Amino acid sequence: MITAQAVKELREMTNCGMMDCKKALSEADGDMEKAVELLREKGLAKAAKKAGRIASEGLVEAYVSEDGKIASLVEVNSETDFVAKNADFQSFVKNIAKIVADTNPADVEDLKTKPYDTGMNVEEALRDKILTIGENMNIRRFARFEGTVVTYIHGGGRIGVVALFDTDVADNPAFAETAKDVALQIAAAAPAYLDKDAVPADVIEKEKEILKVQALNEGKPEAIVDKMVMGRISKYYKENCLVDQEFVKDPDMSVSKMLAAKGKEMGGTITVKDYVRFEKGEGLEKKEDDFADEVAKMAGK
Numbered sequence: 001m002i003t004a005q006a007v008k009e010l011r012e013m014t015n016c017g018m019m020d021c022k023k024a025l026s027e028a029d030g031d032m033e034k035a036v037e038l039l040r041e042k043g044l045a046k047a048a049k050k051a052g053r054i055a056s057e058g059l060v061e062a063y064v065s066e067d068g069k070i071a072s073l074v075e076v077n078s079e080t081d082f083v084a085k086n087a088d089f090q091s092f093v094k095n096i097a098k099i100v101a102d103t104n105p106a107d108v109e110d111l112k113t114k115p116y117d118t119g120m121n122v123e124e125a126l127r128d129k130i131l132t133i134g135e136n137m138n139i140r141r142f143a144r145f146e147g148t149v150v151t152y153i154h155g156g157g158r159i160g161v162v163a164l165f166d167t168d169v170a171d172n173p174a175f176a177e178t179a180k181d182v183a184l185q186i187a188a189a190a191p192a193y194l195d196k197d198a199v200p201a202d203v204i205e206k207e208k209e210i211l212k213v214q215a216l217n218e219g220k221p222e223a224i225v226d227k228m229v230m231g232r233i234s235k236y237y238k239e240n241c242l243v244d245q246e247f248v249k250d251p252d253m254s255v256s257k258m259l260a261a262k263g264k265e266m267g268g269t270i271t272v273k274d275y276v277r278f279e280k281g282e283g284l285e286k287k288e289d290d291f292a293d294e295v296a297k298m299a300g301k
Contacts, residue, residue: 002026010035014045041213056281057081058137059090060160062151063097071149072100073162074142075278079135084157089137092129093157096122100142108139143276150176152183161186163275169268178262178270184248185255186277191242194272199241207236242272 002025010021010032016039028034039045058077064070074097078084096111099122105111112123120128122139130137148165161183169175185191193199211229220228237244243256250258255272263270 002030006030006032010039014039016044020044037210040210042217043214056284057084058140058280059084059093059157060153060278060280061090061093061097061157062153062160062162063094063101064149064151065101069149070101070144070146071151071162071164072097072142072144073151073160073276073278074100075140075160075280077138077140077281077284079137083133083135083137086133089129089133090157092125095125096139097142100144104144105142108141111139111142141278143278145274145276147273148179150179150183152180152187154187158280159187160278161275164273165270166273167263167268167270169263169266169270172266172268174262174266175270178259181247181249182242182255182259182272182275185245186242186275188248189242189245190277190279191245192240193242194274195241195243196237199237204233204236207233242275 002022006025007018007021010016010025011018013032014021014036016024020039020042021035024035024038025032027038036045056077057080058075060073060075062074063072074093076089076093076096078089083089095116099105099114099116100111103111103114105114112121112126114122116122116125126137126139143162145162145164148167148170150163150165152161153159154161163179163183163186165179165182167175208229211232212225215225215228215232216222238254239245243254243259245255247253247255247258253261259270259272
């Protein structure tokens with residue numbers, strides 16, 4: 001049975017009509033990913049964003065070491081937005097970001113074993129905050145880079161970015177502004193990959209399959225379909241790869257061309273080696289309470 005919630009979810013993901021979504025889910029036996037593919041093959045939907053639905057509360061926070069050579073990004077989730085605005089919670093998240101930068105933990109479980117303050121490790125500090133604030137919390141993920149780094153936090157901790165650069169003009173005052181522009185690009189355009197080489201081969205093959213069926217469904221002659229598919233794959237790279245994306249401040253040039261031009265102006269070169277972008281709660285389901293059920297419980301029914 002195809003539920004109204006599933007149809008609503010697919011509609012939010014694809015911006016397709018309700019009946020198209022319901023039909024696609026029926027054809028896909030309720031498989032959401034397959035339903036998206038079917039809608040795309042019919043030319044009704046664009047590629048779904050890699051990020052899932054934004055649901056959980058909490059904060060994304062960044063930290064840069066005093067010498068500016070190490071940067072970290074962390075996401076700590078809470079149950080409500082109210083707690084995310086709590087100064088004690090915010091201070092805790094900032095401390096976690098610093099601990100990540102200072103201790104270079106292997107994963108979240110390793111991070112929890114690191115010293116938090118006198119006589120307490122991170123896991124114990126987390127439990128203490130849960131008891132003090134009265135709401136469940138979770139250290140979800142982190143990233144850490146060493147080298148020429150820049151950080152950016154958007155929307156009071158809703159989106160966070162760390163970008164790592166390879167450059168010989170880091171000391172040029174103009175570099176900081178260019179690096180910040182790249183971080184803003186990552187936050188705004190949410191690239192899935194750094195460049196073409198970073199896109200897994202199976203992802204491209206799957207994309208080609210979908211685009212081929214899409215072209216045939218449009219009635220295009222089979223003789224030109226392969227050429228059309230390659231053209232559309234080029235568009236896929238421009239939409240999903242950071243260096244190939246249109247630069248948000250000047251859509252007439254790509255990010256890579258902007259960096260080449262800026263590097264030349266400064267007498268050197270600038271390239272992005274790596275980056276990470278966290279969006280608060282992406283891919284997590286938010287607990288949804290049934291209001292009528294809640295009222296009934298309060299009334300003792």
